[in-house]
Amino acid sequence: MMQSIILPVLIPLVAGFLMLFARAGGLPLQRALNLLTTITLVVISVGLLMHAADGSYGVYTLGNWAAPFGIVLVLDRLSAMMVLLTMLLALGALWYAISTDIDRKGAHFHVLFQFQLLGLNGAFMTGDVFNLFVFFEILLIASYGLLLHGGGRERTKAGLHYVVINLIGSTLFLFAVGALYGALGTLNIADMAAKVAVAPEERHGLIAAAGLLLLIVFGVKAAMFPLYLWLPAAYSQTSAPVAAFFAIMTKVGIYAIIRVHGTVFGEAQNALTSLAAPWLLIAGIVTMILAALGVMSARNMRVQIAYLVLASIGTLLIALGLNSREALSGALYYLIHSTVVAAGLFLLADLIARGRGRVGDRFHPGPPMPGAILLGSVMFFAAVAVAGMPPLSGFIGKTMILHAALEGPLTAVVYGVMLGSGFIIIVALARSGSMLFYRTIDSQEMEGDPVNKRALVAVLGLLAISPLMVLFAHPLGQFTEAMATQLFETTGYINAVLTTPTVGGAE
């Protein structure tokens, strides 16, 4: 029994409470504690990834109750990778928040930050659908607080929409979980997969309805068409480090679709096999088109980036909809890329807005910016990465997905939409880059703040992952391939979870 599996859940929980008490010691103490905790968690998640890299499953039975009667945490390649990605993103966002003093603007930034990590890590590791719901609620309530951090009219308005749609999502989640429990008599993902495979025919309709209801819930989280309307406002109105951190939040939805729909409906050899895939493909295509139009019509940089996040979700949904090992491998590669680049862009947009003074990040001619060449180069680099142009990682990810699309359904449509929207995004980004950096009004004085060098480290650190992903494209590609293979071999997952003995128990 590997005890360290529970650490990514346990440490943020304890640290969150400690941080609450550390308020008496002032902000520096909270900052130091938070940085220390986050770095520790990065190290632990690297260790967990190395443990999971050989394809073994780590199963942790909470309270020593054997599955399917108790709740299990399951560590496999995908969950280990998602936890590491979350922690890297958290480190970048936290560093930026500390260096720009954004954490000073509200009372409990560091506390909420740790609880957000608790929810995220828990959601990535749990092997139980109801437990997934609970972790979703934890990460959501922390995210409500973080989203509203700093206050302001527009932020409150966007926050209200975000909260209400997520509460409706939670209600639907419970309806779906209840219906699945009623039909299958279990909530453990592995056990559900085994039960779906042998479900009597008259239950198929109910199971399919509940499964698709779950897809709607995860679609709300992932901002899938037509459930994405909350995303542009919420992401563009919140503070930069929170928006960067939230780049992982939409990916939680994608992860949940891969985990729950991939496993529960992957094992079955009946009418329920891969029941979500056709819906995902269509939703992905429409999301992609609307996201490209949104990128084109955005009137400030943060809204534009929010739509770029949406475009990456569209790409991922298309890849999941193709429902092949190769497409899933490409999707996982693209998921890592799009998360870190989107986070880097949100932080960069904030630096640019600070440099332009009153004009902020609106696409409007502004005064010359201090450090324009440096920020402009970074922006160019990030734009190349996010648009999926060679030589950066977005290109490789998209190529992997497009290559897989050759074998899948609707090949022509997928190619047309992905390449067409990629082109629109390139044009829109070129336009916004020239508007932000070249179209300056005739003025000698610079209104904005000089570039915050410490904060820039966070931006560069996150964006540096993109060229690294190109340099190590071959081993990483092999790893995502192995991950996809593991995800398609649901039998291994089911056996690992259901045969794990309890400690000291009479097995």
Add this chain to the structure above:
Amino acid sequence: MELLISLIVGVLTATGVYLTLRARTFPVVIGLTLLSYAVNIFLFAMGRLTIGMPAIIDPTAAGYADPLPQALVLTAIVIAFGMTAFVIVLALKAKGELGNDHVDGIERGKDEIVDQPQYKQEKEEAAQ
């Protein structure tokens, strides 16, 4: 009993959906609460409806009441309670900051204020 429970779930859900689609934050909050009531009863019914059965397996009893949905409902109630409290505070904050309780925080339209006596009077005066 099945018919009664399913009617209750249906009516609560329908009312909840209707109220959630309202344009003011207060009905939206009430709607969300009704939806959470509906889902609680639904979850409860998913363990099959039984009367007078023990919650643990007892060889002398004819059957047992599934205890798991009851635990799920308990968790769902606690979470819904916390979320409702949060959304009420947020709605109050929005009302304070945006100046009205519209979910989009927009200004009041001319046609929306006729219900209130002082505006009604003003409007009548203006019409004369």
